[in-house]
Amino acid sequence: MKWHHVQENWPAFFDAILDRWPEADETDLEEIDGDQRAFIAYVAELTGQEPADAREEIRDWLAGELPSDVVMDPRHDNHSIALSSKYIPEGEDESDDDARFGDDAANG
Known part of the structure; x- marks a missing residue:
């Protein structure tokens, strides 16, 4: 999937994000509001990684299938x-x- 799918449907991805990063907080995700740079910084902070490593982890996550309930097309x-x-x-x-x-x- 592409980031624009995530950005355009940000709240619909909360469950998928919480599955991948269980320590994430839904209130924090609401504040990020689909901003890719903010999400990278957030994942880096959550996981104690460098931003480049967090970006790679997010890239791996994006390689997965688009959740069926996200895009109604x-x-x-x-x-x-x-x-x-x-x-x-x-x-x-x-x-x-x-x-x-x-x-x-x-x-x-």
């Missing part, structure tokens, strides 16, 4: 659905209606 959703095809049995389409799993429209 049909292009992103469709991409995620397409990627899920590796978990779908052969002969079934990843976009098929799965009424047997409680699809309200099919039961209604």
Whole structure:
């Protein structure tokens, strides 16, 4: 993911940040408000690292997947659905209606 995803959706990343840096404080994160330099300085302070090392740690964190609840965009959703095809049995389409799993429209 790119920093602009984080910056544009800053509060939505709090859980992911707290998972990665459990010692982080939500109030501090609110004050940072998506500012990359401030976040680097904050992570450096939290971890006792030099800012360059904190920047590298954040870069590694950014290499992960974009949390699905962060970006609500049909292009992103469709991409995620397409990627899920590796978990779908052969002969079934990843976009098929799965009424047997409680699809309200099919039961209604």
